[in-house]
Amino acid sequence: MKPTRRSWAEPFKIKVVEHVRLTTPEQRLRAITQAGYNTFLLRSEDVYIDLLTDSGTNAMSDWQWAGMMLGDEAYAGSRNFYHLEETVRRFYGYRYVIPTHQGRGAEHILSKILIKPGDVIPGNMYFTTTRLHQELAGGTFHDVIIDEAHDPENEHPFKGNVDLDKLEALIRRYGPERIPYVSIGATVNMAGGQPISLENLRAVRALTARHGIRIVLDGTRVAENAYFIQQREPGQAGRSVADIVKEICSLTDACTMSAKKDALVNIGGFLAVNDETIYEEARNLVVVYEGLHTYGGLAGRDMEAVARGIEESVQDDHIRARVGQVLYLGNKMRDWGIPIVVPIGGHGVFLDARRFLPHIPQEHYPAQALTAAIYLDSGVRGMERGIVSAGRDKDTGQEHKPRLELVRLAIPRRVYTQAHMDVVAESVLAVYEQRDKIRGLRMVYEPRYLRFFQARFEPL
Ligand code: F0G
Numbered sequence: 001m002k003p004t005r006r007s008w009a010e011p012f013k014i015k016v017v018e019h020v021r022l023t024t025p026e027q028r029l030r031a032i033t034q035a036g037y038n039t040f041l042l043r044s045e046d047v048y049i050d051l052l053t054d055s056g057t058n059a060m061s062d063w064q065w066a067g068m069m070l071g072d073e074a075y076a077g078s079r080n081f082y083h084l085e086e087t088v089r090r091f092y093g094y095r096y097v098i099p100t101h102q103g104r105g106a107e108h109i110l111s112k113i114l115i116k117p118g119d120v121i122p123g124n125m126y127f128t129t130t131r132l133h134q135e136l137a138g139g140t141f142h143d144v145i146i147d148e149a150h151d152p153e154n155e156h157p158f159k160g161n162v163d164l165d166k167l168e169a170l171i172r173r174y175g176p177e178r179i180p181y182v183s184i185g186a187t188v189n190m191a192g193g194q195p196i197s198l199e200n201l202r203a204v205r206a207l208t209a210r211h212g213i214r215i216v217l218d219g220t221r222v223a224e225n226a227y228f229i230q231q232r233e234p235g236q237a238g239r240s241v242a243d244i245v246k247e248i249c250s251l252t253d254a255c256t257m258s259a260k261k262d263a264l265v266n267i268g269g270f271l272a273v274n275d276e277t278i279y280e281e282a283r284n285l286v287v288v289y290e291g292l293h294t295y296g297g298l299a300g301r302d303m304e305a306v307a308r309g310i311e312e313s314v315q316d317d318h319i320r321a322r323v324g325q326v327l328y329l330g331n332k333m334r335d336w337g338i339p340i341v342v343p344i345g346g347h348g349v350f351l352d353a354r355r356f357l358p359h360i361p362q363e364h365y366p367a368q369a370l371t372a373a374i375y376l377d378s379g380v381r382g383m384e385r386g387i388v389s390a391g392r393d394k395d396t397g398q399e400h401k402p403r404l405e406l407v408r409l410a411i412p413r414r415v416y417t418q419a420h421m422d423v424v425a426e427s428v429l430a431v432y433e434q435r436d437k438i439r440g441l442r443m444v445y446e447p448r449y450l451r452f453f454q455a456r457f458e459p460l
Contacts, residue, residue, distance in 0.1 A: 023046055032375055037372045037441055040052070040383070051348065088270065091245060096279035099294070103220055146161045149161075164203055191341075195232075227323050240314075264313055265306050357438055364441060389452040
C-alpha cells in the first residue's frame with residue numbers, strides 16, 4: 001500500500017548514548033515520597049524520561065564538542081569570548097556582549113542597572129527568575145499580555161502578544177519616567193511556549209518609542225518564536241528563521257539570554273546591549289557578581305559551545321525538527337482528548353490541570369499533584385507551572401492564583417526519540433484514565449524565594 005504521508009526525520013544521527021533506568025512502582029513511590037512530592041527534589045537516577053526542563057539538558061553536536069577542545073582558558077581575553085561576541089553580533093545584531101553563567105545572571109545585572117525602587121516593568125507574562133530580579137531591584141512587574149494567553153483553550157496563534165491598550169494605560173498611569181523598559185519574552189514560557197508576532201512587536205516598538213521607553217528581550221527561546229512566525233504569520237513564510245531572529249532582536253534595545261535553551265548548551269548565558277553607557281555599567285557589575293567581562297562565570301570552552309550552538313540553533317532544519325517533535329507529542333495527547341494548552345508550544349506540552357483534575361481546588365496544588373502522579377505511573381518527570389510556581393505577592397504575602405494551572409512536559413533538544421514521546425503520551429493517557437483517584441497536596445515546607453524549586457508536599 002502507498003503511504004498516505006511522507007514522514008520527516010531529525011536532521012542528525014546519534015553518535016553517543018547515555019543509558020536510562022526504568023524503575024519499579026515501589027521504587028518510584030519511595031523516591032517521590034523522599035522528594036516531598038516535588039520533582040525538583042528527585043534524583044535524576046530515579047527518572048526514566050526527564051521532561052523537567054529544556055534548560056541545560058540539550059545534546060550538543062560533535063561540532064560543539066570539538067569546539068570544547070579549543071577552549072582558551074586564559075583569565076582575560078579568551079579567544080572564545082571574541083568568537084561568542086562576534087556570533088552574537090552576527091545572529092542577534094546587538095553591539096555589546098557580556099557573558100554570564102546563565103540567564104538569571106544577566107537578569108540580575110540588567111535589573112540592577114535599569115530599575116529604581118518604585119519603578120514599573122510591563123511584560124508579556126512573568127517569568128519566575130526575571131520577575132524576582134525586577135522585584136529585588138525595587139520594581140513591580142505588570143502583566144500586559146493579551147487575555148487569550150491566560151486561556152488554555154484559546155487557539156490564538158500568537159498568545160505571546162502584548163495588549164497594546166493595557167500597555168498604553170500603564171504608561172499613562174505611571175508615566176514613562178517610571179518605566180525603565182518593557183520586558184518581552186519570545187516565546188512566553190509561562191503561557192505554554194507561546195510566540196509573539198512580528199506585527200505585534202513592531203507595534204510595541206512604535207508605542208514605546210513615542211515615550212522613549214526601552215524594550216528588553218528575553219531571547220531564551222527566540223529561535224522557536226521565529227519558527228512560529230515563519231509558519232503562522234502572514235507574509236513571513238519565505239524567510240529563514242535566522243533572518244526573523246535578527247529582525248526580532250532589531251526591534252529591541254537589549255537582551256538577556258539563557259543559552260541553556262535555544263542555544264543548545266548545558267550552561268551559559270549573556271547580556272547583550274546596544275547602549276554604551278549600559279554596557280559600561282554592566283562591565284562594572286559583572287566583575288562583582290559573575291567574573292571578568294570576557295568570561296562572566298564561564299569557562300572558555302563553554303563560551304565556544306555557546307557560540308557554535310547559537311549558529312546551529314537558527315538553522316531551519318534544526319528548528320523544524322525540534323518544534324516538530326513537541327508538536328508530535330502534543331498532537332497525540334490532543335487527539336486522545338487529554339486537556340492540554342493550545343496551540344501547542346515551542347518547548348513543551350503543557351497539561352491543563354484544571355480540566356484534568358477538576359475535583360482538586362487550586363489551594364490543593366492540582367498541577368503539583370498531577371506532576372507527581374505522572375512520575376509515579378512511568379518515571380516521566382515534568383514540572384508544575386501553576387500556583388506553586390507563581391509564589392506570593394511581594395507586598396501582601398498572599399498566594400498568586402494564576403488562571404493557568406499547568407504541568408509542563410518540556411522536551412530537551414536532540415535528546416529523545418519519537419519512541420520516548422510515545423511512552424510519555426501513553427503514560428499521561430493512563431493517568432488520565434485514573435484521574436479520579438488523584439488527591440491534592442498540602443505544602444509542608446515553603447522556601448522564601450522561587451518556592452517551586454525546593455517546596456515539600458504531602459498527599460491530603
Ligand atoms: N527566561 C526564561 C523565559 C526562562 O525560561 C528561563 C529559565 C530564564 C529566563 C532563566 O534562565 O535558568 O539560565 O538562569 N527557565 C528554566 C525553565 C529554568 O525550566 O524554564 P537560567
